[in-house]
Amino acid sequence: MASKLAAGIISARWGILVFFIAALAWLGLHISQFRIDASADTLLVKDNKLYIQTQVADQTFAPQEFILLAYEPVSHDLFSRQTFDDIAALSAEIMKIDRVEAVTSIITVPLINDAGALTGDTDVASLSWEKQQYAPAQMKSMISGHPIFTDLLVNRQETATGIQIVFKDNPELAEIDKEITAIQAKVLDGESLSDADNKKIEALKAKADPIRQQLTAQRKAEIEQIEQITQSVSDRANTYLGGAYVVGQHLIDIIKSDLVNFGTAIAAVIVLLLALLYRSFKWVFFPLLSCAVSVFLTMGLFGLLDLRTTVISANFVALQLILTLAVMIHVIGSYREISRDNPAYSQRQRIIATLEDKLSPCFYATLTTSVGFGALIFSGLQPVVAFGWMMLASMLITMAVSLLLFPALLSFLPACKETKEYGFIKALLERLRGLSMRAPLAVSGFVLIVFAVMAAGITRLNVENSFINYFDKDTQIYKELAFIDREFGGSTALDVIITLDEQNASKELVLTADSVAQLQLAQAAIKAFDATGSVTSVVNFTELAKQLNGGKPLTEYELTSIYRLLDEKVVNQLVGAYFSAEDNAFRISTRIQDTTEGLNRQLFMTQLQSDLKATGLDDSQYELTNLFVLYQDILSRLFDSQIKTLGIVYAVLALVLFAIFRSLKVTLIALLPNILTTLGILGIIGWSGISLDIMTITIAAIAMGIAVDDTIHFLHSYLSGMKQGDGSADAGSRSAFGHSGLAILFTSTIIATGFSLFGFSDFLPSVYFGLLTALAMLLALFTDLSLLPALLNRFVGKKSSR
Known part of the structure; x- marks a missing residue:
C-alpha cells in the first residue's frame, strides 16, 4: 500500500505542483479577508448568560463609549492656570475629531459650592471654570473630596486629572446590537435559542461586521490622533490613555506584531538551524519554500472561512512553520540515510524509498498532533475553541504540503551525495542507547522519580490573574493601564444592578428614603x-446634596430634583445613567483595582455576594455584570477546561496509538512518556507560581499532540528493526536510535528553539506559552530517548542470545 502511494505521488508530481499553484492563486485572493479580532465576545462561550446580562444592562443604562485621557503635571501644581490652559487646549483639539461628541474635564463640569445654586433660576451649566474662570485655590476647594468627580476626573492624591472623551454611537450598529441582545436575552429566561434565532443572530452579525471593521479602523486613527495631540504638553506633563477600546487596539497591535515579528524570527532561525544541521542549500531552500506555502495557504483559508485571529491564535504562523518543518525533517532524515546507504539509487528511487519508510509514521504523527489541537474544541472557552478549529485546518495543510508538495519538489532535483551527520551527535545517541539497554529498570525508575517531583507542583496550580500583568512593564499599555488603575479608581468595570420591589407612592419621586437606605448599605x-x-451611584448624589446642605440630609423631593438636574447636565457624560424607572432598577458603577496585591477574584465575588445578601437583598434583586464578572467567569472555567482537554487527549491518543500498533502493551508504553511530559510541564507551571490563563491551559494538550509525533517515529523504527532483525531489543534499539534518533533530536531542537523566541514578546501569556512549550518539547525529547527505549527494551524486545 505504502509503495503504491509513494510511486503514485512521484508519478503525479506535475499534477501536485499544478494543484498547489492553483490553490495558492485561489486562496491568495482571500488573504485580504484575513481578520484580527480582539473584541470581548471572542473570549466567551456561546450564549454566555453573564455576557448577555452585561449587554442588557448596558442597553438599559446606556453608558457611552469613552476614552480617559489622564494628565499628570510634572513641574507645576495640578490646580494651576497652566493645567487649566493645557486642558482647554487639549480639549479644543480633541473636539475637532469627527466622532467625538463631548470632552468632559474639571474645567467643563458644573462646580456647585452651596445648595442655593440648585434652586431658583440659577444656570447650573454656567458654574464651570470655562464660564467663571475660578482661581486655582477656589477650584481646589470645590473639587477636593468631591463625591462624584473624585476617581473620575481627579485622583485622590490630587496629582493628576482626567479628561473624558465621549464618542458618538453608530446608530445602525446600536440598533443591530439591540436586536441581537433581544434575541439572546431569551437565554436569561431559561429558553434555548432555536435554529431560526441562531440564523437571525448570524445574519445580524454579518450585517454588523463591516461596520465594526470600519469602526475598528476609525478607533485606531482616533487613538493615534489623540496621542499626537498630547505631544503638545509632553514637556510639562505625562499623559496616559485608558478605556476598553484603547486596550482592544493595543491587543490588535500586539497580535499583528507577533504574527510578523515571530513568524519572521522563527523563519530566520529555521534557515540558520537547517544550514547548520545539513550544510546544503537544498535542505534550506525547499523546506523553507514549503513552509512559506503552508502559511500562505493557511492564511488564505482562514480568510475564506472567516476564521479570525485572536490573542490566543496570534502564534499560528509560528506553529504552522514549526509543525510543517517537523514533519519534513523526518522525511529529510530518512532520505539522507537512504541516499548514503544506496548511492546508486536514482532520485525517483530515493524518494519512493523515503516515502515507503515515512509516509505511514508521518501521517499518523500529524494525525496525533491534530488530536492535541482537536481536544481544545471541547475546552468550553471560545478563543481556545476557535484556536483548536484553526489549528485543525492548519494541520490538514501541513499534512498535504509536507507529504505531497515537498516530495514532489524534491523529485525534480538530481540525485546528489549527501553530507555525513555530525559524529558527536551520533556518539551521544549511541551512549543513550547503551544506557537504556544495560539498565532499563534503573533508567525508568530515575525518570519516574524526576517527573513525580515535577508533577507534585500541580497541587500549586492557580488561576488568579491580573489582566494588567499580562503586559511587560516596559510597554506603553502596561504603564497606561497601571497608572489609571492606581490613580483613577481601577481599570476593570464591575456593575451591580439592584432591582427594588418597593411601591413608590408618588410617581414624581426617583429617590425614596427606603431605596436610598438600601443603596447606601x-x-x-x-x-x-x-x-x-471608584464606586458611583445615586448614593453619590445624596452625599453631594448633603455636603451642599451643610451636612444635613435633604428630603426625598429635594434629592430627586438634584438627581434629575445633575444627571442631565453631568452624569450621563461621565459614567452613564444610574436609574431605570421602567424596571425600578439602580446601577452601582464600580471599578476594581487590578493592581491590588493578593487580589483573589473568586473570593472577592463570593464575599461580595454574601455581603449583598447581608444588606437585605436576595438573589433575585441584584446582578453582577460587566468586565470583572466576565473575566472571572473565564478564569473559573480554566481548571475544568484543562482537565477536560487533557482527558480527551489521553483517551483519543490511546485509541489512535492502539489502532496504529495493534498492541495494548505498546500503546501503554507509548502513552506513558507523553503523559509524564504533560504532568511534568503542569507541575513546573505550579512550582513556578505561573497562573493558568487562556493561553497556558493549551500548552499541555498541544505539547502532547506534538511530542507524541516523535514517539510514533521512534516506535515505528524500533518495531521495524525488530521485525527486520532477530526480534531482539538490541535490533530494535539500534534501528530506533540510528534511524529516528537524529531526526527526533533535530525536530525537538528546532521546535524548542522556535517556541523559545516567544520569550521576547511584550505579551506575557505569549512569553509563557512559548517558553513552557519549548520546555515541554525538551522534556518530551528526554523521555523519548530515555524512558521510552528503556520500557521497550524491558517489556517488548527480546533479550539477545549470546
Whole structure:
C-alpha cells in the first residue's frame, strides 16, 4: 500500500505542483479577508448568560463609549492656570475629531459650592471654570473630596486629572446590537435559542461586521490622533490613555506584531538551524519554500472561512512553520540515510524509498498532533475553541504540503551525495542507547522519580490573574493601564444592578428614603473591599446634596430634583445613567483595582455576594455584570477546561496509538512518556507560581499532540528493526536510535528553539506559552530517548542470545 502511494505521488508530481499553484492563486485572493479580532465576545462561550446580562444592562443604562485621557503635571501644581490652559487646549483639539461628541474635564463640569445654586433660576451649566474662570485655590476647594468627580476626573492624591472623551454611537450598529441582545436575552429566561434565532443572530452579525471593521479602523486613527495631540504638553506633563477600546487596539497591535515579528524570527532561525544541521542549500531552500506555502495557504483559508485571529491564535504562523518543518525533517532524515546507504539509487528511487519508510509514521504523527489541537474544541472557552478549529485546518495543510508538495519538489532535483551527520551527535545517541539497554529498570525508575517531583507542583496550580500583568512593564499599555488603575479608581468595570420591589407612592419621586437606605448599605458593602476603587451611584448624589446642605440630609423631593438636574447636565457624560424607572432598577458603577496585591477574584465575588445578601437583598434583586464578572467567569472555567482537554487527549491518543500498533502493551508504553511530559510541564507551571490563563491551559494538550509525533517515529523504527532483525531489543534499539534518533533530536531542537523566541514578546501569556512549550518539547525529547527505549527494551524486545 505504502509503495503504491509513494510511486503514485512521484508519478503525479506535475499534477501536485499544478494543484498547489492553483490553490495558492485561489486562496491568495482571500488573504485580504484575513481578520484580527480582539473584541470581548471572542473570549466567551456561546450564549454566555453573564455576557448577555452585561449587554442588557448596558442597553438599559446606556453608558457611552469613552476614552480617559489622564494628565499628570510634572513641574507645576495640578490646580494651576497652566493645567487649566493645557486642558482647554487639549480639549479644543480633541473636539475637532469627527466622532467625538463631548470632552468632559474639571474645567467643563458644573462646580456647585452651596445648595442655593440648585434652586431658583440659577444656570447650573454656567458654574464651570470655562464660564467663571475660578482661581486655582477656589477650584481646589470645590473639587477636593468631591463625591462624584473624585476617581473620575481627579485622583485622590490630587496629582493628576482626567479628561473624558465621549464618542458618538453608530446608530445602525446600536440598533443591530439591540436586536441581537433581544434575541439572546431569551437565554436569561431559561429558553434555548432555536435554529431560526441562531440564523437571525448570524445574519445580524454579518450585517454588523463591516461596520465594526470600519469602526475598528476609525478607533485606531482616533487613538493615534489623540496621542499626537498630547505631544503638545509632553514637556510639562505625562499623559496616559485608558478605556476598553484603547486596550482592544493595543491587543490588535500586539497580535499583528507577533504574527510578523515571530513568524519572521522563527523563519530566520529555521534557515540558520537547517544550514547548520545539513550544510546544503537544498535542505534550506525547499523546506523553507514549503513552509512559506503552508502559511500562505493557511492564511488564505482562514480568510475564506472567516476564521479570525485572536490573542490566543496570534502564534499560528509560528506553529504552522514549526509543525510543517517537523514533519519534513523526518522525511529529510530518512532520505539522507537512504541516499548514503544506496548511492546508486536514482532520485525517483530515493524518494519512493523515503516515502515507503515515512509516509505511514508521518501521517499518523500529524494525525496525533491534530488530536492535541482537536481536544481544545471541547475546552468550553471560545478563543481556545476557535484556536483548536484553526489549528485543525492548519494541520490538514501541513499534512498535504509536507507529504505531497515537498516530495514532489524534491523529485525534480538530481540525485546528489549527501553530507555525513555530525559524529558527536551520533556518539551521544549511541551512549543513550547503551544506557537504556544495560539498565532499563534503573533508567525508568530515575525518570519516574524526576517527573513525580515535577508533577507534585500541580497541587500549586492557580488561576488568579491580573489582566494588567499580562503586559511587560516596559510597554506603553502596561504603564497606561497601571497608572489609571492606581490613580483613577481601577481599570476593570464591575456593575451591580439592584432591582427594588418597593411601591413608590408618588410617581414624581426617583429617590425614596427606603431605596436610598438600601443603596447606601449595598454601596458600603462594595466599598469595604481593598480592591474596590471608584464606586458611583445615586448614593453619590445624596452625599453631594448633603455636603451642599451643610451636612444635613435633604428630603426625598429635594434629592430627586438634584438627581434629575445633575444627571442631565453631568452624569450621563461621565459614567452613564444610574436609574431605570421602567424596571425600578439602580446601577452601582464600580471599578476594581487590578493592581491590588493578593487580589483573589473568586473570593472577592463570593464575599461580595454574601455581603449583598447581608444588606437585605436576595438573589433575585441584584446582578453582577460587566468586565470583572466576565473575566472571572473565564478564569473559573480554566481548571475544568484543562482537565477536560487533557482527558480527551489521553483517551483519543490511546485509541489512535492502539489502532496504529495493534498492541495494548505498546500503546501503554507509548502513552506513558507523553503523559509524564504533560504532568511534568503542569507541575513546573505550579512550582513556578505561573497562573493558568487562556493561553497556558493549551500548552499541555498541544505539547502532547506534538511530542507524541516523535514517539510514533521512534516506535515505528524500533518495531521495524525488530521485525527486520532477530526480534531482539538490541535490533530494535539500534534501528530506533540510528534511524529516528537524529531526526527526533533535530525536530525537538528546532521546535524548542522556535517556541523559545516567544520569550521576547511584550505579551506575557505569549512569553509563557512559548517558553513552557519549548520546555515541554525538551522534556518530551528526554523521555523519548530515555524512558521510552528503556520500557521497550524491558517489556517488548527480546533479550539477545549470546
